[in-house]
Amino acid sequence: MERVKGKVCIVTGAALGIGQACALRLGEEGARLALFDVLDEAGNALVESLRAQGVAARYWHVDVASEHAVQAAIDGVAAHYGALHVLVNNAGIAGINKPTHEITEREWDRVQAVNVKGVFFCTKHAIAHMKRAGTGSIINLSSIYGLVGAPDVPPYHASKGAVRLMTKTDALIYAPDKIRVNSVHPGYIWTPMVEQHLRDSGASDLAAARTEVGRLHPLGHMGDPDDIAWGVVYLASDEAKFVTGTELVIDGGYTAR
16 A cells, blocks of 8 residues: 655664554555664664665664754754655653652753653754655653653653653644644554563563553453554654644543543
8 A cells, every 4th residue: 555655764772563564564555664772783683674675764873862863863864865754753761660759850851851851852943844844743652641640650641641742732832834733542562562561560471461561451451552553644744734743542541430
């Protein structure tokens, strides 16, 4: 299929998990891909795999917490492909899992630097290129915890709430430029980050922990990265031309209670 044929798409945090799934699905739907990450080995391996399938793809080493790195990479993407149409702000970290009163400033700031400033920097430096293209779609990965609370990982939850409201603000600011901005809110998705979160939470049997966490969702199981990737493909495509400022919740029913 060719749902995003010819669109130049940046995916941040593209090497693993949800980002990798987004890259694969966007690629098979005709996108020209720019993959940002700091995991160079995995990122370059993904590019090789995509190119073997006939997908135009290139990897950039980018720490999204660095504005200089972000600006240089986004300008490089636009120069390489000649345009920029889609930005998937997926890069994120879980951060420390401690009660609020035990968290250090440094621990708090690191999560906000990646999860919030990273979205800000990438959006900021993508806008001019999207204005030049006359259209754009920015897709920000938030979380169910950008919608509801939970008694753990306070910096992460705060960051995902921020992403939700940043999305709505930018949707209103850039609607006259035909740039759409939406957020995606996954439930628990089986990714390396979630695996690590379960380990950090004391899980010794990951299979049992996966089943237990899956039961938090009315559908009875955790999601897969592709569940999110297909939602991203939709928002990136012209199928979503009348969709902006909204939340696409893909959570197995978690937030329906």
